[in-house]
Amino acid sequence: MHNTHPLRRSLLATALAAALLAAPAAQAGVTDADIVNDAKTNGDVVSFGLGTQGQRFSPMTQINTKTVKNLVPAWSMSFGGEKQRGQESQPVIHNGKMFVTASYSRLFAIDAKSGKKLWKYEHRLPDGIMPCCDVINRGAALYGDLVIFGTLDAQLVALNQNTGKVVWKEKVGDYAAGYSLTAAPIIAKGKLITGVSGGEFGIVGRVDARDPLTGKLVWTRPTVEGHMGYIVQNGEKVENGISGTTNATWPGDLWQTGGAATWNGATYDPETNLIFAGTGNPAPWNSHLRPGDNLFSSSTVAIDADSGKIVWHYQNTPHDGWDFDGVNEFVSFDYKDPQTGKLIKAGGKADRNGFFFVNDRTNGKLLGAYPFLKKITWATGYDMSTGRPIYTPDGRPGNPADEGDGKKGKVVFSAPSFLGGKNQQQMAYSPQTGLFYIPANEWAMDIWNEPVAYKKGAAYLGAGFTIKPLNDDHIGVLRALDPASGKIVWENKNYAPLWGGVLTTAGGLVFYGTPEGYLKGVDAKTGKELWSFQTGTGIVAPPVTWEQDGEQMIAVVTGWGGAVPLWGGDVAKRVNYLEQGGSVWVFKLHKS
Template identity: 60%
Template sequence: MRSLLLATTAAVFSFGYASAEVTDDDIANDSTITNQIVTNGMGRALQRYSPLDILNKDNVKNLVPAWAFSLGGEKQRGQETQPLVYDGVMYITGSYSRMYAIDIETGEELWQYDARLPEGILPCCDVVNRGAALYKDLVIFGTLDARIVALNKDTGDVVWRDKIEDYKAGYSYTAAPMIVNGLVVTGNSGGEFGIVGAVQARDAETGEMVWERPVIEGHMGTLNGEESTMTGTLNATWPGDMWKTGGGATWLGGSYDARTDTIIMGAGNPAPWNSWLRDAGQKNDGSGDNLYAASRIGIDPATGEIKWHFQTTPREGWDYDGVNEVVAYDNRTGEQRLATADRNGYFYVLDAADGDFVRGVPFVKNISWSSGLDENGRPIWVEENRPGDPAAAADGQKGEVIFASPSFLGGKNWMPMAFSQNTGNFYVPSNEWGMDIWNEPITYKKGAAYLGAGFTIKPNYEDHIGSLKAIDPDTGELVWEFKNDAPLWGGVMTTAGGLVFTGTPEGKFIAFDDATGEILWSFQTGSGIVGQPVTWEQNGEQYVSIISGWGGAVPLWGGEVAKKVNYLNQGGMLWTFRLPKQLASAD
């Protein structure tokens, strides 16, 4: 048992007090308890749906600011957190691996924890953090140097911490952890550095590792400190030793389907991007699929064994990461389903029991790399729209340049969609863009970028890039669409009051009519929104919070698109709104 660690490696400012503990029942029922938010996704199924209807289509116009909280300092970059709320306290993370506890009545800071990050961290896509997990008297989050830290939720003192992986090799961590059966479950980041994606489960109270499951075939899992089973079959879908640095980062975290007792994680792009180096003869027989990269994976929470997988982009060569969240839901006829909107531009519905393909439809326009999906959900490739092989080029240095749509930042990236039990529809934040992309020679070097590709992102349309789409998962039909000039990069939330909330890089926090897409309310926050909205009930009133602070991958990787939005201001402000009781029934 590791000894308890004092908070000597971070700045902690504490005015904490003893409070109630977060129970397993709190976590299991988070999606139905209206005065708390103790999980990422407002429930581990990640529906991001609130049963609250105090705030509705008729009175949302009366929503007013209650308080605002500044993250302060000079670290105003990429605020992507989802707030947690429990027993009078809100917990948020900030850029550069910071954690704050805030009094939800007043907006006053209770304590702050700043991780002391080492020199040489290698985050690919800004210094973001997407949130924390609550369990018993702990608040647990990950840091950019690939560590996981458990703090006392009342004081901010460090209780335990552990290393996920070696940051010097390119590993990092940006997702919100997940609690399942007393285990804290994490993935890892770093797919652009030739790392190996994995899922780890620790005892949430002590930090002791229980199991680890690598997601690239050939690597050995562990259970209770001993080797367990190999992932996949060695060299079944990877040539030579490429699997040893195969990528597949599990960087977005996962969901938990209590109906089947399954953890569902996404595995990202294989490494390197240059798919010709990972090709096994172009036989299209599965031998070059590079499992389990670009896949959704069902995992047994007790052992870490893989139950099933569904690969969205076999032989991936465009950086169409397969990490996008998997949402567990029941369709309109009561069938248990899973849904995910992939970076590759397709929206998938899977059978919850075994991950089998049910349906797949494009949710963005102008998909160029594939002409569709076959009956098993496998893409039908357009071979001429695969970036060219550098070895076939006259100089051996640059393969044929092709235009691919969507761009490598995806039809949808990390920003979470939401499901409405009110309408049965999904609300998907998407982007309509493409890229010039080409392959280059590359060799692996620890801690160095391992791409083997170059690219330039371009808008597909003059009048918009961002597009919030309402999608019927039973038919795949588009119900309505909201177009936005800049790319959408923030999360979405739905409510029983018939509302859909999200934000824009231009700073607007917007409430839409879930049936029609009509804008019913908006508020200018002063900086681009790339965070995740939440709502809860407090003293008989409904509250809504969103963090504002422009950043993330778009300004860093966006090419022509980045130039389009370079006027946007950074920030770090948490906005909280309320519907006063006296205005709840007002016209």
């Protein structure tokens, strides 16, 4: 062994001291512990859903049923430019900075106290991108000193939180085949978890886990039966088992372009180490072309965070023929069985098909299936012994092959419409009240099937439709639901569809936005409206709350758009007067 020169020893000691002094700064980055504890901490919002379980509940009480009347704007920042369109992003906040995505794959860093723009990243999008339902993005993930988001050309981009400089980029799919990214990524046990969008183009849904510091793949799990999963070991992809059993529920070869896109992201429960992802419709929409249940489409899949293997699944709509994507978030919560008093580890999901599902989150067992809409025509309920829907006779759109010219199947009137009883707009759960707060929509459609064949990059529907309102006075309804009984405790009607998410707090409040431009604060127990503010454009994003310099703040992104004006048929006429926009609004209590 060689002796170290005295000068070198001195330099090493100096370097070590400098490293130790720098250690606290390194810890200022977002850690796994910060993410796991996000729901319990007030000074930041470091995950989509205010915690990976997705409850969207804050323990803060400064803004409450008595003080909310004093809520006033603190600042507002415009995204600017001509790239308005739908703004569905949830802000994340850390170390005094707010990070928010915007339409056309943009990301802004903002001073959370003043609203000053710190930097902006605009992703260069190629011609030919094929987003299904507006050029939206739902948010970013924070990890270490990185902020990470997905783009409409199916890339993941990681930027330095302080400078906005790109640290890494990874291609996730072929945008020319219809792949895109719209969901906010999440961090689960040190892994970056993402899904894919593009079910209307015959892509194959999947959930990916990556190293958030490098973007390199850790494992991938397809959500269409018959496709192989992989885990990366020593830099090599190692097959990790086929999802399901090839052709068991997908006879023929349509499983190869089977859809089941995971376009609304995922939640994660550290207690069970499970990632819960909702999956979209099977492709094509024409269900007569693909006999069988078509796993794992229109389902909830529970994936082991370490191995990427499916631990359990529950199919909300087997053999979906109505575009009832099951992508709605699966929210972990605990409740006492009303009969036995036993504490149950559960998850709740308000599905596009109009039913609210409660599953045991450890094994997927169906514990409850309750309608949260007044009108559902495709099924009368669920058989609790089998977990399967009780289909309505003649409720499925007809087979074109049964008709004379084979060009159009029998038209059926169906409720809800394919835009769903609840779509991308996020619900909230309050452990304080034991209630879920669901931004629901009451509407219907005429729907029919048509012949279709897969062509790369082309719409792969095989169906036609016209969406219709069911009531003259409302489409949207915010409903408070008891998951133990399925009882609707209260409801607030809204003329236009509700398309923005919900926040609930220990201050006894529920906040949500409307397409008409109002951010509202209502009593969590009764639904009584206590406060509202007109933002000037429709709200299709979820609010968040955090503490800044001892003051509780509320933030929401505003900007009308999303799927409703693009796909809404007769419903779109109710909202065609609304102006587009693109801003972040932040509120706090007025000091007298």
